[in-house]
Amino acid sequence: MASFIKLIRFESESGDICFADVGKHDLDPPALGSKITAFKSFNDLLSHPNGKVVALQKLLAPLPRDDLPIYCVGLNYNSHAVEANLQLSKVPPLWTKPAASLANPGQDIFMNGYCANSLPDY
Template identity: 55%
Template structure:
């Protein structure tokens, strides 16, 4: 398994893409213009091979490469099942977002009229990334296939989740371009395990909308290892797959009064001890 503590992926001045390890001393992320040593792959970073001094231009989603679909889990918090008046599932409900749904930290999320007028909404989520291909693995094996953890936002257009529109399928409502912001930092499993009572928090324009403590025995129903094992049954899950593990209570669709996203809204998704993902909604 690759060795790092707090991984970032970034575009340097000139357009090349690199990885860097921020270490464990701080949860802050470097600003544009920061000089740092970059590596062209996670494996090279892990071996400290062929690093070059570069200037950071912008942070990217901390995935090993682009082009891999994103898996999503629904109804994975007891509080969310309660507010939605739905039965807790016996197995994690799963679907995917296309690769074009991936968005970077601090990137504006453009929504055309079709999206903007169909009840756009946020969902704060803990995300894990797979480290290597896997198939038919058990829950006890699955932890060995997790590269690290980060924050994500499962953006959705709620109108397209209504039974009359969706027929029970959530893919279309969540599959629009840039509807899966992820980042900014990927922490290793050992670093994540060392965080005391990590919390998942969503803020819209600075106001807390969701907050829950992560971990076994809490509000989350299916743990990451259980999710990955389930996903892998009869199915090859590629290395570098991002998995959004579900959202707790407090999403806009279930708030009273109902509150959906508007033009210019700024969304923050924080996993304490990991980092804060920030994006702005821009109607076009």
Template identity: 45%
Template sequence: MISFQYLCRFQTENGEDFFAKCASVKPTIGSSVEAYPTYEDLLNGQNATTATISKLLSPLPQTRSSIYCVGLNYWSHAKEASLNVPANPPVWTKPPAALASPNEIIPISRFCASHLPDWEGELVFVTSRECRDITSEQASEYILGYTIGNDLSCRFFQLPEQSGGQFFYAKAFDKFAPVGPVLVSPSVFAKERTSATLVTRVNGKVKQDTVIEKDMIYSPERVLSWMSQSTTIPAYTVVMTGTPAGVGVFQKPRQLLKDGDQVEVEISGLGTLKNVVRFEEGQDSIM
């Protein structure tokens, strides 16, 4: 079986989807690559063809599963939110329809645009095979690779008086989980992991900036172990591991997303995830 260092998924000009092993975290639009119709074909080195990258897609072997998310996983974010850190990672999910691709314009409905839309740059990992009841020590054997995500959120619906303080409704809207640009193997990311920084920029201005391992509370391995207790986690599940300080709702004054804003999340060794948000139906006065 063929392993990868950098995995990308892309679409050609005529709308066909392919997988390819990339040379870096920056696949070149317009370049021709050795491509495979499915991830299994890539692993087995079969049914290869030459295809030209027209548009990058989220670099995931499959896109049918729920996306897992973790809250309060950075000391700095817990501090800015004035929240106590719990003994175990808070976990919820986004539905498959929340997934969005790198460089994709994110359509924000009037409903969402009017209820405190915000950014959250995050380290993401993807599981390699089904797991259940695994330990933190075993978890690394179940991680296929790492990439970048943006856990877009409508903060209004996280307020206790609105939705009881739960997170799902505020974060589960269509296209509220951009992921990409490439999936990097654990062995490659290991060279950067201990010193990797996460930087989020909105229209070029830095909003979040942290050294992940110094700020993160629950490691990816701890998160996956906790998720899997008495729960079957499917192969190729996307897990967004939380965000550091610097989200818009806690800026003074608040700095929430506006029509046309470009959000860039950059993580050392993983590249940069870029998306523009578009308020296609306008916006009512923010409450």
């Protein structure tokens, strides 16, 4: 099991992609320019006690790998399905999305007209 409290993935001031555990801080992500103890890879974060202090330049989606699909499950919260007036089935719908489709914090999410008008759900 991963041993972190609040994982962030970010670009440092030097352009490196880094990982950090900021779970000991408040609930909000650190401000841009904050100095953070960072690790070059997710595995380094889990296995090395010391990292390098760098400045946070840009927050990124916290995926350790961007070459694996994201597995999605729909209608897995009965109360939400009832609230949205959706019919429940014994087997929830499953689908995948490419990791590249995940937006970074603050990044726009582009949808075609059909999707945008078909009640997107958060």
